[in-house]
Amino acid sequence: MEKINIGVIGCGTVGTHFIKTFTKKRKNFFEKTGIKFEIVKVCDKDEKKRKIFPHLFTDNPYEIINDPKIDIVVELIGGVEEAFSYLKNAIKNKKSIITANKALLSEKGEEIFGLVEKNKVYIGFEASVAGAIPIIKTLKESFIGNKVSKLLGILNGTTNFILSQMTNYSMEFKYALSIAQKNGYAEQNPYLDISGLDSAHKLSILAKFAFNKSISWKEIMVEGIEKVEKMDIDFAKEFGYRIKLLAISKKTNESLEMRVHPTLLPENHLLSLVENVYNGIYLEGDLIGKSLLYGEGAGGYAAASSVISDVIEIGIKLYEKNYKFIKFLENEKLKLLPPSEICTKYYFRFTAIDKPLVLAKISKILGENCISIASVIQKKENPEKSVPIVMLTHAAKEKQVNNALKIIDKLDVIRKPTIKIRVEE
Amino acid sequence: MEKINIGVIGCGTVGTHFIKTFTKKRKNFFEKTGIKFEIVKVCDKDEKKRKIFPHLFTDNPYEIINDPKIDIVVELIGGVEEAFSYLKNAIKNKKSIITANKALLSEKGEEIFGLVEKNKVYIGFEASVAGAIPIIKTLKESFIGNKVSKLLGILNGTTNFILSQMTNYSMEFKYALSIAQKNGYAEQNPYLDISGLDSAHKLSILAKFAFNKSISWKEIMVEGIEKVEKMDIDFAKEFGYRIKLLAISKKTNESLEMRVHPTLLPENHLLSLVENVYNGIYLEGDLIGKSLLYGEGAGGYAAASSVISDVIEIGIKLYEKNYKFIKFLENEKLKLLPPSEICTKYYFRFTAIDKPLVLAKISKILGENCISIASVIQKKENPEKSVPIVMLTHAAKEKQVNNALKIIDKLDVIRKPTIKIRVEE
Numbered sequence: 001m002e003k004i005n006i007g008v009i010g011c012g013t014v015g016t017h018f019i020k021t022f023t024k025k026r027k028n029f030f031e032k033t034g035i036k037f038e039i040v041k042v043c044d045k046d047e048k049k050r051k052i053f054p055h056l057f058t059d060n061p062y063e064i065i066n067d068p069k070i071d072i073v074v075e076l077i078g079g080v081e082e083a084f085s086y087l088k089n090a091i092k093n094k095k096s097i098i099t100a101n102k103a104l105l106s107e108k109g110e111e112i113f114g115l116v117e118k119n120k121v122y123i124g125f126e127a128s129v130a131g132a133i134p135i136i137k138t139l140k141e142s143f144i145g146n147k148v149s150k151l152l153g154i155l156n157g158t159t160n161f162i163l164s165q166m167t168n169y170s171m172e173f174k175y176a177l178s179i180a181q182k183n184g185y186a187e188q189n190p191y192l193d194i195s196g197l198d199s200a201h202k203l204s205i206l207a208k209f210a211f212n213k214s215i216s217w218k219e220i221m222v223e224g225i226e227k228v229e230k231m232d233i234d235f236a237k238e239f240g241y242r243i244k245l246l247a248i249s250k251k252t253n254e255s256l257e258m259r260v261h262p263t264l265l266p267e268n269h270l271l272s273l274v275e276n277v278y279n280g281i282y283l284e285g286d287l288i289g290k291s292l293l294y295g296e297g298a299g300g301y302a303a304a305s306s307v308i309s310d311v312i313e314i315g316i317k318l319y320e321k322n323y324k325f326i327k328f329l330e331n332e333k334l335k336l337l338p339p340s341e342i343c344t345k346y347y348f349r350f351t352a353i354d355k356p357l358v359l360a361k362i363s364k365i366l367g368e369n370c371i372s373i374a375s376v377i378q379k380k381e382n383p384e385k386s387v388p389i390v391m392l393t394h395a396a397k398e399k400q401v402n403n404a405l406k407i408i409d410k411l412d413v414i415r416k417p418t419i420k421i422r423v424e425e
Numbered sequence: 426m427e428k429i430n431i432g433v434i435g436c437g438t439v440g441t442h443f444i445k446t447f448t449k450k451r452k453n454f455f456e457k458t459g460i461k462f463e464i465v466k467v468c469d470k471d472e473k474k475r476k477i478f479p480h481l482f483t484d485n486p487y488e489i490i491n492d493p494k495i496d497i498v499v500e501l502i503g504g505v506e507e508a509f510s511y512l513k514n515a516i517k518n519k520k521s522i523i524t525a526n527k528a529l530l531s532e533k534g535e536e537i538f539g540l541v542e543k544n545k546v547y548i549g550f551e552a553s554v555a556g557a558i559p560i561i562k563t564l565k566e567s568f569i570g571n572k573v574s575k576l577l578g579i580l581n582g583t584t585n586f587i588l589s590q591m592t593n594y595s596m597e598f599k600y601a602l603s604i605a606q607k608n609g610y611a612e613q614n615p616y617l618d619i620s621g622l623d624s625a626h627k628l629s630i631l632a633k634f635a636f637n638k639s640i641s642w643k644e645i646m647v648e649g650i651e652k653v654e655k656m657d658i659d660f661a662k663e664f665g666y667r668i669k670l671l672a673i674s675k676k677t678n679e680s681l682e683m684r685v686h687p688t689l690l691p692e693n694h695l696l697s698l699v700e701n702v703y704n705g706i707y708l709e710g711d712l713i714g715k716s717l718l719y720g721e722g723a724g725g726y727a728a729a730s731s732v733i734s735d736v737i738e739i740g741i742k743l744y745e746k747n748y749k750f751i752k753f754l755e756n757e758k759l760k761l762l763p764p765s766e767i768c769t770k771y772y773f774r775f776t777a778i779d780k781p782l783v784l785a786k787i788s789k790i791l792g793e794n795c796i797s798i799a800s801v802i803q804k805k806e807n808p809e810k811s812v813p814i815v816m817l818t819h820a821a822k823e824k825q826v827n828n829a830l831k832i833i834d835k836l837d838v839i840r841k842p843t844i845k846i847r848v849e850e
Contacts, residue, residue, distance in 0.1 A: 022570075126567070132714065213761075232772070235813070239815075264849070269850075270695075287727065288720055305712035333679050334638045342682060423666070
């Protein structure tokens with residue numbers, strides 16, 4: 001049996017979520033891959049974390065970095081110099097590494113990727129940009145056949161939450177920021193997010209894989225959202241636009257444009273619908289045309305999802321000679337729900353003659369079948385012809401809906417079979 | 426030097442686009458992977474295709490299937506029985522296979538995956554669902570740590586185009602269908618698309634990887650869009666909804682719900698913005714929360730993008746022992762554009778005293794700097810205070826914009842520094 005031993009440096013939000021989730025699910029990963037994954041050590045400076053992981057804990061990262069039985073080192077401490085020194089030494093010890101550290105990669109990426117190549121280990125960093133969104137894998141692998149020409153990203157949840165609050169609840173920046181802080185979406189010192197620098201870090205990582213160009217975040221033009229006023233958001237609305245903090249990169253001939261700034265986007269642009277703490281990345285390429293990836297950009301679970309996918313991928317690669325694919329494990333317990341058991345909201349269009357009490361008759365039959373009405377549109381009277389009566393229901397069972405419609409369609413006031421369309425939220 | 430030989434069966438739209446694009450770009454793939462990829466044979470029943478690929482052409486698929494030097498067989502003919510027999514024999518000959526054939530996979534998937542595992546070859550089928558969208562890789566690899574609870578997909582471009590036409594141009598179904606046919610978005614016999622069966626094929630493939638459950642498309646409840654009337658689309662709008670053909674799969678406890686039917690979706694749902702021939706897949710999972718992937722669902726280039734990513738991935742896996750990662754090839758020619766050279770549309774907010782001729786003064790300076798105005802909002806007169814004058818410009822150069830604003834901000838009628846926000850479309 002193959003086994004992969006993992007050491008985790010950093011037990012903050014992402015670290016703790018990763019360790020707990022991975023441990024809970026690792027039996028499933030073994031069944032799918034045939035590889036036994038185990039977190040064998042976790043490290044944090046904060047002695048208090050020892051209580052959470054008593055059997056795994058160390059406060060000395062070198063107990064992980066120098067442990068010969070550890071295959072993968074997961075770095076989740078953040079910051080540049082310290083993290084860099086840990087990862088450098090782990091790579092030299094022939095360990096594969098996983099990091100969620102965008103500041104580190106945007107500053108020391110060249111050195112790290114060089115060391116990884118030289119030492120023939122693997123690196124995973126899906127969680128460094130846009131949380132749960134698989135943008136790194138998509139750019140590196142899925143879109144490998146493409147020349148990307150344009151990338152627009154909402155890469156920072158904090159600023160997107162603030163701008164969404166300002167837009168949807170007509171707030172000024174400072175008040176929206178205070179709400180973001182109260183909800184834990186903004187740090188007490190929010191400079192790195194608000195200034196656009198965090199987005200610039202992420203853009204520099206993405207541009208490397210989208211455009212084959214290493215640009216330091218220091219070279220990127222950056223403007224923050226602190227000067228955006230409610231008034232500008234309102235005027236933008238009048239023009240049919242939203243204001244978003246966008247990370248933009250475009251290729252034209254031999255020029256690459258890279259910038260981060262508050263931007264007016266048409267209200268029907270896909271990225272305009274990316275609200276609150278969500279992230280979104282819009283891409284254009286010669287084969288794919290237009291593409292969008294949307295998801296949670298931050299938070300312990302979202303980042304854990306990406307760290308887990310890196311761990312499994314690297315684990316499989318380390319044992320590729322034996323494990324050619326992720327197995328399909330049929331869930332035998334899961335049963336297909338019969339259509340009659342579906343429970344959803346419905347849209348009905350009745351075609352009825354325009355007489356008093358028609359709606360009452362219909363409603364009575366619906367009520368008898370446990371179907372309750374959410375809203376109704378009755379078009380103006382037209383004594384000559386039949387008229388449509390349209391309604392939305394609350395959630396009801398398909399079986400009862402079919403039963404009710406069968407009875408209703410036999411009423412003498414109904415002139416055509418009723419149209420039924422299901423609703424999803 | 427490692428070499429991967431590829432044989433392609435089927436030179437229709439997808440086949441032709443794949444062969445041409447891959448051949449054009451293969452030097453780049455070699456540079457990135459160190460593997461020489463070569464399409465060595467292509468097969469089609471239609472003798473006329475010989476002219477397009479004179480040196481590679483055969484009309485006998487077994488010249489590919491039985492060729493010992495071919496490593497990967499790419500099947501792009503469609504249909505079930507014939508394709509199945511080719512792939513089965515290719516796998517038995519220890520060839521890895523790639524297919525874009527959703528009907529085949531939804532019907533014979535179990536048998537094919539079983540043969541692949543038994544013969545220790547690889548299979549790629551990213552192009553079988555949602556064209557360029559990397560949904561298979563995302564479900565299998567990126568979201569491997571998740572329990573998916575809900576999947577909503579717009580998986581058929583033809584029906585989505587028809588419903589978009591009906592919604593945006595107030596057309597009846599039959600007329601919208603005829604336009605889809607004229608534009609090449611619908612077959613002359615559009616039954617497979619219109620009926621929802623094509624979506625059911627794709628849903629059965631996705632559910633396998635999202636929910637670990639093999640459900641034949643024959644077991645899925647399916648309703649087509651042929652009964653959707655313009656009137657229903659209009660009523661749905663009044664309620665704040667759009668009508669989309671959705672492929673739906675949800676897991677509750679030990680029940681799996683699978684259905685394909687026209688569905689009312691709230692107009693601000695992300696999938697409501699998936700218009701025309703585009704596809705979109707919305708997912709909910711325990712770690713990722715909410716996620717969306719959006720892109721081109723059909724067409725030669727979009728499918729070629731996914732087939733290429735499968736070819737490269739399988740090629741790398743076949744030689745994994747030597748090639749640990751896709752190399753980063755720095756594009757040395759590409760230069761970062763200086764911010765002053767940025768050319769985009771702008772939003773300006775001037776704070777001016779409310780006097781006649783203010784707008785004239787501003788416009789003159791803008792005009793002298795080659796900045797042309799697209800639209801203006803001037804708020805009502807307010808002789809006491811300064812008033813905002815807001816405008817959107819056509820594309821202009823950052824350098825000239827900064828120059829103009831510097832002059833404008835010195836005017837005696839201007840009371841505050843002008844706010845400038847860039848616009849993206």
